[in-house]
Amino acid sequence: MPAQPLGGPQYLNAGFKMIMRPDLRIFVLLPLSINIAVFFGLIYFAVQRFNGWVAQLMPNLPSWLSFLDYILWPLFVVLVLLIIFFTFTTIANLIASPFNSFLAEKVEVIARGEDHFPPFSWGELLAMVPRTMWREMRKLGYFLPRALGLLILSFIxxxxxxxxxxxxxxxxxxxxxxxxxxxxxxxxxxWTVMLAWLRSKRWLSLGFGGITYLALMVPFFNLIAMPAAIAGATLLWVEQRKTEPTV
Incomplete structure (x- = not known):
């Protein structure tokens, strides 16, 4: 796997290949079933309210600037779609976080060729729930203040x-x-060390994040793209840290 700036798309592609392995099937199907349930529930809710959300965000322009509606409307449609998209990924990842962690573990075992994790069991899965849920809450704590700032911006x-x-x-x-x-x-x-590590590899991180973002924006395809992103991120982590000192 090449370790070079903007090489992130290669890791997502490798993630898609990885989740096709028969020995990972159970660890892919469990989070995938959760993603499907959340996706269709959110789509049903969003379809009914989509136009109202766009109308609320659109600024009230004076009549002499009404021509700008044709420019602004697509921008605010995109804004609402982005909010829906991130809501879906946040809810799905929150509910499926223990399964996602197990998938990342098994991909790492294959990538490293060695296993230093506890074997899979339902008891082990339940034991992971508090830790993984707390970590998801930490991500929300990072995301929400910044998202709120952007939301306020959208009303100015x-x-x-x-x-x-x-x-x-x-x-x-x-x-x-x-x-x-x-x-x-x-x-x-x-969490702090992980963020610092991502910032130290900013272009690689943005390259991986960008291609993942595009894949997750495609309806239905995004359901399989989520486990592929977990596998790809794990491969990126393992490959990029091979020559680094342990943190």
Missing amino acids: PGVNIIAAPLWVLFNIWMMAVQYIDYPADNNKVS
């Missing part, structure tokens, strides 16, 4: 034009944070 006339592209950039970064955190947490790497 003039300034709100830049809200959508900032959301895109922030979501790309969060994709790297979300999925790299699984192998980092499995290896007892703290």
